Amino acid sequence: MAVLARRRRGSVAPVWPGLRIKQADAYPKGRRRAKDELMRETVTAMLELQELEIILEESKIVHRTDPPRQMAEIQQRIVELRRQIPDRLLRRYDGHRRTGLGAVQEAAGLCRGCNLNVPQGDLNRMKNDQMHWICPNCGRFLLLESEEDKEEAGSQEA
Amino acid sequence: MIDVKALLPKDHVILNLTGSSRRQILAALAAPLDRDAVITDLDRFVDDLECRENEITTQVADGIAFPHARSPAVRRLALTVGIAEAPGLFLNPAVSEACRVFFLIAVPSFAPTAHLPLLQRLADFAHEPKRILKLLASKTPAQASRCLVSFKG
Numbered sequence A: 001m002a003v004l005a006r007r008r009r010g011s012v013a014p015v016w017p018g019l020r021i022k023q024a025d026a027y028p029k030g031r032r033r034a035k036d037e038l039m040r041e042t043v044t045a046m047l048e049l050q051e052l053e054i055i056l057e058e059s060k061i062v063h064r065t066d067p068p069r070q071m072a073e074i075q076q077r078i079v080e081l082r083r084q085i086p087d088r089l090l091r092r093y094d095g096h097r098r099t100g101l102g103a104v105q106e107a108a109g110l111c112r113g114c115n116l117n118v119p120q121g122d123l124n125r126m127k128n129d130q131m132h133w134i135c136p137n138c139g140r141f142l143l144l145e146s147e148e149d150k151e152e153a154g155s156q157e158a
Numbered sequence B: 001m002i003d004v005k006a007l008l009p010k011d012h013v014i015l016n017l018t019g020s021s022r023r024q025i026l027a028a029l030a031a032p033l034d035r036d037a038v039i040t041d042l043d044r045f046v047d048d049l050e051c052r053e054n055e056i057t058t059q060v061a062d063g064i065a066f067p068h069a070r071s072p073a074v075r076r077l078a079l080t081v082g083i084a085e086a087p088g089l090f091l092n093p094a095v096s097e098a099c100r101v102f103f104l105i106a107v108p109s110f111a112p113t114a115h116l117p118l119l120q121r122l123a124d125f126a127h128e129p130k131r132i133l134k135l136l137a138s139k140t141p142a143q144a145s146r147c148l149v150s151f152k153g
Helices: A002-008 A029-062 A070-084 A087-097 A120-127 A147-157 B022-035 B042-055 B116-127 B129-136 B141-149
Strands: A103-107 A141-143 B013-015 B068-071 B078-083 B101-108
Touching: A029 A070, A029 A087, A029 A103, A029 A141, A029 B068, A029 B116, A087 A141, B013 B022, B013 B141, B022 B042, B022 B078, B022 B101, B042 B068, B078 B129, B078 B141, B101 B116, B101 B129, B116 B129, B129 B141
Parallel strands: A103 A141, B013 B078, B068 B101
Antiparallel strands: B078 B101
16 A cells, blocks of 8 residues: 555655665765675675585584584584575575575676576666676576676686 | 596506505696696696585595595596505594595586586595495406496496
């Protein structure tokens, strides 16, 4: 009803908040950069969390009945990392982890999870904070390649 | 089911493995992978193996170790097996027991969970002391490779 009332009033506010698309200049440049860094930190935390979860899984296979004391430390680090990630994003990550990887890296426009090309327009929208850092093909979280990564990759090729 | 035969050609089995430090042992184990161009950078792969060992040791009781690491230097999933003469080699300074059997797994960073079925199979193999004794008694790399491949889990 509130939505319909807003529509009648001719409000310019978006009708469906979930479908809201922000304009590129919706945020001042400094705030956009801060959001970009926040998303980078979140996805980096997810990748670290995923790495620790895999190590724990490996250790359960290798050390069957006699777990080493470091396993408890890793479990503690997993708990701390999960606290750093917002609940909504963590639920999505966990959903993907049930069947494989939850977060992957992007390299040269390719998602390392599904090996499909991420459209340049989507990459630009992710960088401009108009879209979450999520692969449009497989839905996994993407850690976008930073300028330093690109330079490193370039120097390795040379 | 994972095909160990495809992952373990007989030249990936090292009998009389030697090395006075952890890095030397790991480098000796990774050498066949470097020779076959499965890894692009031996030093980087050994660094990644050491990092993984520092997280949690992959050495288990009965003198068996499963060193493995995800690395950007790895092109595809691969396995090498190393057998050391008695009394064995010390992989982890924190563990007083020496190791005689090493299963090294190279994991590409783009498929970080691809090795889990292989690790499970090797752990099942190593769980039975009789099978390890049979592997230790192998006279040739081909015999050791057959011993692992014939295990159906």
